Amino acid sequence: MNTWITKNGIQIHRIICLYANVYMVTGHGHCLLVDTGPVAFQKFLARQLRRMDIYRIHGVILTHTHYDHAGNAAFLQKNFGSRIMVHPAEAGYLKKGLSSVPGGITAFAQVMERLASGIEPKMLEFPPCEPDKLPVSEFNKPFFDMLVTVMATPGHSPGSVSVVVDREVALVGDCMFGVVPGKILPPFGDDVSQIISSWQQLLATGCDIFLPGHGFGVSGPAVEKNILSLSS
Ligand SMILES: [Zn+2]
Ligand SMILES: [Zn+2]
Known part of the structure; x- marks a missing residue:
C-alpha cells in the first residue's frame, strides 16, 4: 500500500525513491513532506509531486540529516517554497550538506563500516540548505493546524525525529528499518x-x-x- 488515510481524513502518500521513502502528508489545506530522498532522485521526486498537482509544500520535516533523507531539502526550499525543519542537534549538518556518520550496529554493517572507511567522503555529501530549525518548543504540539506532531526519537542519530499523524500512523525515518521482515533494528546507528x-x-x-x-x-x-528480543 502506498496511501494511508486516518480517521480524520489526513492522507499519507509514500513516494519510493528506489531505496528511500519520502512521505507526503496532506489535510486541512496543508501539505507536508517528511524526508526528501537522495539527490540522485531529485527529478523523479519533482515529477511525482507534479503528477499529484503539488506545486507548493508548506513544510518539510527531516527525520534526520543523512544524505538519503536530506538530499533534496535545498531543491524543495527553492522550488516548492518549503520551510525546512530539522532537529536543532542536526541543523549544522544541513547547513554544511554533510551526513553525520553513524556506527555499524549489526555484524554486516560493522564489516561494511570497515570497508567504507576508505570511501570518498563525497558520497555522504548533499546540497547544503539553510534550515528553519525545528524549535524544541514545537515538539509534541499539533503542527500547521494538522493532526501532526513531531517527537524526538534519538538513537540512530542524535537529532532523529518521528512524525506522528493523528495518533494512528508514525513516520519514523531510520529509527526502524522495514527491509528485512521481522527485524527492525537499523543496521547503522x-x-x-x-x-x-x-x-x-x-x-x-x-x-x-x-x-x-x-x-x-x-x-x-x-x-x-x-x-x-533485544532486551533479553
Ligand atoms: Zn540514517
Ligand atoms: Zn536512511
Whole structure:
C-alpha cells in the first residue's frame, strides 16, 4: 500500500525513491513532506509531486540529516517554497550538506563500516540548505493546524525525529528499518539502547503502523517483539 488515510481524513502518500521513502502528508489545506530522498532522485521526486498537482509544500520535516533523507531539502526550499525543519542537534549538518556518520550496529554493517572507511567522503555529501530549525518548543504540539506532531526519537542519530499523524500512523525515518521482515533494528546507528527507548515512546503514541525511511510498514506487535528480543 502506498496511501494511508486516518480517521480524520489526513492522507499519507509514500513516494519510493528506489531505496528511500519520502512521505507526503496532506489535510486541512496543508501539505507536508517528511524526508526528501537522495539527490540522485531529485527529478523523479519533482515529477511525482507534479503528477499529484503539488506545486507548493508548506513544510518539510527531516527525520534526520543523512544524505538519503536530506538530499533534496535545498531543491524543495527553492522550488516548492518549503520551510525546512530539522532537529536543532542536526541543523549544522544541513547547513554544511554533510551526513553525520553513524556506527555499524549489526555484524554486516560493522564489516561494511570497515570497508567504507576508505570511501570518498563525497558520497555522504548533499546540497547544503539553510534550515528553519525545528524549535524544541514545537515538539509534541499539533503542527500547521494538522493532526501532526513531531517527537524526538534519538538513537540512530542524535537529532532523529518521528512524525506522528493523528495518533494512528508514525513516520519514523531510520529509527526502524522495514527491509528485512521481522527485524527492525537499523543496521547503522549511534546508540541501540536509545533506539529501543525511542521505540517504546513510539508505541506509547497509540499508533498501529510505523512507516520507516527504508522498506515497508512495521506493526505495533512487531515493534514489541523486537524490544523483547533485544532486551533479553
Ligand atoms: Zn540514517
Ligand atoms: Zn536512511
